[in-house]
Amino acid sequence: MFPIIGLVVVFGMVFGGFMLAGGHFEVLIEAAPMEFMMIGGAALGALIISNDMHGLKSVGGGVSKVMAGPKWGKKDYSDLLALLFQLTKLMKTKGIVALEAHIEKPSESAIFQKYPKLCKDHFVVDFICDTLRMMTMNLDDPHQVEDAMEKQIEKHHHESLHPAHALQGMADGLPALGIVAAVLGIVKTMGAINEPPEILGLMIGKALVGTFLGVFLAYGIVGPIASRLNSVIEHDAQFYKIIRDVLVAHLHGNAAQVSVEIGRGSVPSTMQPSFAQLEESLAAAVEA
Structure with a gap:
């Protein structure tokens, strides 16, 4: 919703101000299609050159993320803590053998299936199961496990940021491409130097539309989308x-309740459940 509101404000203020200042849209409307073809087409071509097919698909998915906003809401954080609480408590009370059935086939696990949204995220499920599997293989050094988990998070995060970097690269190049389009317009104008001033003025105005579009698209649309x-x-x-914090806390010998409380402290403030809310969520999870 907010990205759409922002785009409306950008277009409204820029073109509304142009209109109130006495500007005429005829020149913009007449020149924009060809200028946009040159600038937008060159930017798209540069994006194709600098990415493989997987990267291009990720850029498309990234734009949809901008419109949808963050994937995880307040309930999801509570669900994650409840899931980790049940798994760590099971490991503490019933041992590794009882845990193996859940981490080997999470799609059939009664614990995992309580949280369908979490199960749809393959990285969440694999990250939890792979880490717990390492623990069942006697890798119980908290520092080693934390390092291994941190590397997985960094790898996933680096790959996730690719579309944002690609869009920012496009935004950085758009002003220069706008200048390219403007220079071509000036070249065209110089070829008609014998025309009367009113025609030359119109041609120069059309050429400058290229510079305008390049800067406008870069700083008014593509750049803010990349930032968002x-x-x-x-x-x-x-x-x-949070998964890392809870499982590492568990390896340090903390009770399941303490481990998830440590994880709760890492939840972003706007999404963080209170202590009482988390207690209710854990109690409901155990009863279910």
Whole structure:
């Protein structure tokens, strides 16, 4: 919703101000299609050159993330803590053998299936199961496990940021491409130097539309989209760090309740459940 509101404000203020200042839209409307073809087409071509097919698909998915916003809501954080509470408590009370059935086939696990949204995220499920599997293989050094989990998070985060970097690269190049389009317009104008001033003025105005479009698209649309996408990805990345904090706390010998309380402290403030809310969520999870 907010990205759409922002775009409306950008277009309204820029073109509304142009209109109130006495500007005429005829020149913009007449020149925009060809200028946009040159600038937008060159930017798209540069994006194709600098990415493989997987990267291009991720850029498309990134734009949809901008519109949808962060993937994880307040309930999802509570659900994650409840899931980790049940798994760590099971490991504490009934041992590794009881846990293996859940981490080997999470799609059939009664614990995992309580949280369908979490199960749809393959990285969440694999991250939890792979880490717990390492623990069942006697890798119980908290520092080693934390290092291994941190590397997985960094790898996933680096890959997730690719579309934001690609869009920012496009935004950085758009002003220069706008200048290219403007220079071509000036070249065309110089070829008609014998025309009367009113025609030359119109041709120069059309050429300058290229510079305008390049800067406008870069700083009014593509750049802010890239920045918003980066913010969404950074917000979602915190979700995975909570898994790390809870499981490492468990390895340090803390009770399941203490481990998830440590994880609760890492939840972003706007999404963080209170102590009482988390207690209710854990109690409901155990009873279910």
